[in-house]
Amino acid sequence: MKILVTGGAGFIGSAVIRHIISNTQDSVVNLDKLTYAGNLESLLTVSESSRYAFEHIDICNASELQRVFTVYQPDMVMHLAAESHVDRSIDGPSEFIQSNIVGTYNLLEAARAYWNELEPKRKSVFKFHHISSDEVYGDLPHPSDSVEGLVVSRELKDQTLNTQHSKLNTEEASLPLFTEQTAYSPSSPYSASKAASDHLVRAWQRTYGLPTVVTNCSNNYGPYHFPEKLIPLVILNALDGKPLPIYGNGDQIRDWLYVEDHARALYKVITEGEVGETYNIGGHNEKTNLEVVQTICKILDEQCPISSLSSSPNTQYSALITHVSDRPGHDRRYAIDATKIERELGWKPQETFESGIRKTVQWYLSNQEWCQRVLDGSYQGERLGVIV
Numbered sequence: 001m002k003i004l005v006t007g008g009a010g011f012i013g014s015a016v017i018r019h020i021i022s023n024t025q026d027s028v029v030n031l032d033k034l035t036y037a038g039n040l041e042s043l044l045t046v047s048e049s050s051r052y053a054f055e056h057i058d059i060c061n062a063s064e065l066q067r068v069f070t071v072y073q074p075d076m077v078m079h080l081a082a083e084s085h086v087d088r089s090i091d092g093p094s095e096f097i098q099s100n101i102v103g104t105y106n107l108l109e110a111a112r113a114y115w116n117e118l119e120p121k122r123k124s125v126f127k128f129h130h131i132s133s134d135e136v137y138g139d140l141p142h143p144s145d146s147v148e149g150l151v152v153s154r155e156l157k158d159q160t161l162n163t164q165h166s167k168l169n170t171e172e173a174s175l176p177l178f179t180e181q182t183a184y185s186p187s188s189p190y191s192a193s194k195a196a197s198d199h200l201v202r203a204w205q206r207t208y209g210l211p212t213v214v215t216n217c218s219n220n221y222g223p224y225h226f227p228e229k230l231i232p233l234v235i236l237n238a239l240d241g242k243p244l245p246i247y248g249n250g251d252q253i254r255d256w257l258y259v260e261d262h263a264r265a266l267y268k269v270i271t272e273g274e275v276g277e278t279y280n281i282g283g284h285n286e287k288t289n290l291e292v293v294q295t296i297c298k299i300l301d302e303q304c305p306i307s308s309l310s311s312s313p314n315t316q317y318s319a320l321i322t323h324v325s326d327r328p329g330h331d332r333r334y335a336i337d338a339t340k341i342e343r344e345l346g347w348k349p350q351e352t353f354e355s356g357i358r359k360t361v362q363w364y365l366s367n368q369e370w371c372q373r374v375l376d377g378s379y380q381g382e383r384l385g386v387i388v
């Protein structure tokens with residue numbers, strides 16, 4: 001099978017391509033514009049494979065998209081290319097509208113024209129898989145809010161925030177989770193642009209019969225994550241002795257999904273998922289941002305004590321935590337109900353937050369060169385043979 005992956009030089013796309021090349025016999029065409037978030041160095045372990053090809057293309061370029069479909073004749077599409085950073089969408093929404101909405105429209109049209117011409121057997125197996133976010137649903141009640149007229153007790157709040165499988169506890173606390181039926185209510189330009197692209201994909205299925213499947217996932221973390229995002233930013237700032245910024249009081253709750261678990265889930269969905277369906281993908285790991293940062297600090301205290309980096313022998317990394325003004329429109333809680341993909345496709349996350357975050361910190365400690373080349377911008381300079 002040949003899979004066209006858009007955004008394959010990004011954080012999740014590169015994990016998907018590493019998964020496919022390393023664990024299956026399928027081949028991949030990686031189509032990526034190489035924005036600041038695209039890094040071909042995240043694919044060095046698989047890019048020499050004869051089953052891998054790269055096309056340096058913007059999904060806003062309709063004629064180039066048409067050429068790629070004609071030349072490569074893919075069996076399936078996994079669409080991950082997008083502008084993905086919420087803060088950047090607040091500072092400058094225009095790129096988000098272009099890539100996430102107009103780009104998705106162009107890709108749908110190119111896929112539809114190609115799919116219409118396929119011979120019946122290939123036509124019947126073709127799938128267009130759109131990868132989206134749980135942020136399209138807006139936010140959920142937080143343990144510190146009142147639930148059904150009752151203020152959640154302090155004890156329940158602590159229980160909800162501190163346990164590993166907090167889904168059980170949120171159920172006990174009657175705190176809802178996002179399901180595939182949750183109504184859309186995006187808060188930021190990023191999530192609004194993703195919501196718009198989800199609607200386009202479903203409309204192309206309903207109106208033109210294009211076989212599509214949509215997944216909405218929670219916050220990913222893991223190796224090769226661009227350091228503007230919370231977890232890599234905190235690890236790298238800590239190692240550099242810089243402040244660890246936390247929005248507001250840090251009580252925003254996110255459900256964390258290890259990126260390699262997500263890559264396995266996406267491959268399950270493209271190969272076994274039902275056409276026309278939506279699957280929510282989450283890690284059962286509700287954590288406050290403050291808990292995430294404190295956990296990273298504790299692991300670094302064990303693995304790489306700050307005393308080995310500075311002259312202050314008793315300092316711990318948590319001393320670097322700095323609260324900064326909250327992001328406008330900041331959603332307070334996201335949490336995914338992943339029952340459907342678990343029940344129907346037999347997927348489950350393999351990592352708990354505790355195991356995944358340890359692997360992640362260890363990866364950043366062992367891959368300082370990758371980090372350094374991202375931080376000093378040199379990953380963009382050479383583009384590994386691509387002229388920019």
Ligand code: NAD
Pocket residue numbers: 006007008009010011012013031032033034035036037038039057058059060079080081082083084085098099103131132133134194217218219220221226
């Ligand atoms: P990322 O920002 O790391 O990577 C995005 C990739 O898309 C980059 O390689 C970039 O060069 C490419 N790209 C951007 N605009 C393009 C364009 N116009 N044409 C071609 N390529 C373009 O993003 P990510 O974290 O890997 O996210 C991948 C997808 O998953 C996105 O659609 C995102 O909305 C979604 N998602 C991400 C998360 C998360 O936690 N990272 C959570 C939910 C959903």
